[in-house]
Amino acid sequence: MVSGPQIAWPTVILFLACLLGLFCSSWLTMDATIPIWLGSIGNGILIYFLFSVVHDAMHRSVSKISWFNDSLGHISIFFFAPLATFELGRWIHMRHHRFTNDSQHDPDHFGHKLDWLTPLRWLNIDYYYTLYFLKQEEEDIRRKYLPRLIFQTILIASLILIAAYFGYFFEVIMLFVIPTRISSFLTLGIFVYLPHVPFSHTSMEDEYQASNIRLGWEWLLTPIMAYHNYHLIHHLYPRAPFYRMLMIWNARLDEHLASNPYFVKTFGIGKNEGGKKNTRN
Numbered sequence: 001m002v003s004g005p006q007i008a009w010p011t012v013i014l015f016l017a018c019l020l021g022l023f024c025s026s027w028l029t030m031d032a033t034i035p036i037w038l039g040s041i042g043n044g045i046l047i048y049f050l051f052s053v054v055h056d057a058m059h060r061s062v063s064k065i066s067w068f069n070d071s072l073g074h075i076s077i078f079f080f081a082p083l084a085t086f087e088l089g090r091w092i093h094m095r096h097h098r099f100t101n102d103s104q105h106d107p108d109h110f111g112h113k114l115d116w117l118t119p120l121r122w123l124n125i126d127y128y129y130t131l132y133f134l135k136q137e138e139e140d141i142r143r144k145y146l147p148r149l150i151f152q153t154i155l156i157a158s159l160i161l162i163a164a165y166f167g168y169f170f171e172v173i174m175l176f177v178i179p180t181r182i183s184s185f186l187t188l189g190i191f192v193y194l195p196h197v198p199f200s201h202t203s204m205e206d207e208y209q210a211s212n213i214r215l216g217w218e219w220l221l222t223p224i225m226a227y228h229n230y231h232l233i234h235h236l237y238p239r240a241p242f243y244r245m246l247m248i249w250n251a252r253l254d255e256h257l258a259s260n261p262y263f264v265k266t267f268g269i270g271k272n273e274g275g276k277k278n279t280r281n
Contacts, residue, residue: 002054002237002239002242002244003064003239003240003250004059004060004062004063004064004239005063005064005093005116005241006063006064006065006112007062007063007065007068008061008062008063008241008243011041011052011056011061011062011072011241011242011243011245012062012063012072012083013053013239014049014050014052014128015050015053015075015076016060016132018046018047018049018050018053018076019050019075021042021046022043022047022079024224025039025042025043025046025175026039026043026064026175027173028040028169029174029175030175033092033256036171036175037174039174039175039181040174040175040178040182041042041182043175043176043179043182044178044179044180044181044182044183044186045088045161045182045186046179046187047079047080047179047180047183048182048183048187048190048274049063050051050076050079050080050183051076051183051187051191052074053073053076054073054076054080054081054089054227055093055191055242056073056100056241056242057069057070057086058073058086058089058090058093058094059093059238060078060239061238061239061240061241061242062241067130068224070086070215071209073086073089073090074086077089078253079176079179079180079183080100080180080187081125081126081129081184082152082156082176082178083126083149083153084126084129084130084154085131085145085148085149086153087144087145087148088129088133088145088148088149089129090105091133091141092129092132092133093107094246095107096244097107097203097235097238098203099202099203099204100196100203100207100210100235101196101199101200101202101203101210102202102203102204102213103280104257106202107128107132108192108196110128110132111128111188111192111193112192112193112196112199112227119182119185121186121187121188122184122189123181123184123185124184125184125187125188126180126184130149133145134148143276150229155261159172160172160177164185173228173281188256190224190225191225191226191228191231194214194228194269195211195212195214195225195226195228195231195232196210196212196231196267197212197256197268198269201262203235207232207235207236208232208256208259208260208261208262209260209261209262210233210235210260210262211234211235212231212261212263212264213229213230213231213232213233213249213261213262213263213264214229214230214231214263214265214266214268215229215263215266216258216265216266216269217266218246221266222246225244226242227242227243228245229243230240230245230246230249231245232249232256232261233245233246233249233256233264234272236256250269
């Protein structure tokens with residue numbers, strides 16, 4: 001069992017850096033210093049990295065201080081998935097860990113299929129998560145999360161309408177709405193699809209085969225994927241902060257290799273390399 005630190009300072013720094021970046025990008029765009037399309041792309045990338053804060057907060061890995069951990073989660077998810085709530089997001093994500101790759105119960109299953117509708121699905125992570133929630137039959141789950149979900153939807157719609165009233169509708173769409181779609185697309189591809197291909201096993205069947213290890217080019221993939229090129233480690237030790245995954249992989253390498261982890265090529269999309277060479281980084 002690996003637990004998180006009292007305060008995961010690298011995650012806190014990432015949180016502050018992303019918020020500062022969003023403020024600066026939006027300010028420079030509104031000031032016409034940079035074109036609005038560039039501000040939109042920049043905000044989308046920043047929100048993508050902010051997802052690491054949301055994700056770790058869901059696992060209570062940002063801090064053992066509950067109110068501090070959850071506060072960063074609430075703030076971050078407002079930018080990442082504005083139609084979702086942090087509590088509902090946590091419940092959905094815990095379902096993913098319980099039912100990884102299960103076509104009937106994994107809430108991430110919608111992002112596993114590649115076809116001509118993939119871009120549409122990947123652009124709307126909050127819509128598909130909400131749809132997954134609404135299909136649940138447990139009344140206690142609905143009573144617990146539905147009122148806040150309705151409130152959140154009304155709040156976001158109201159904020160957009162207020163912005164439109166004051167003449168900032170285009171800016172809100174470009175600097176807030178479209179960036180959430182960009183981050184949704186990146187998150188589905190990098191956090192949901194790549195770390196779990198080829199989806200051949202569920203977590204109940206074999207945790208070591210349900211998600212993968214992507215060796216090679218760590219200097220590039222580790223920052224881009226926020227260490228989730230070692231996503232298997234996250235599923236084995238979900239309370240560990242994202243930036244410790246590589247360290248844990250190396251520290252327990254023999255134990256991990258003995259359990260036959262699933263390897264994919266550095267830039268592959270599912271072929272099992274099966275090798276145990278070049279595994280320490």
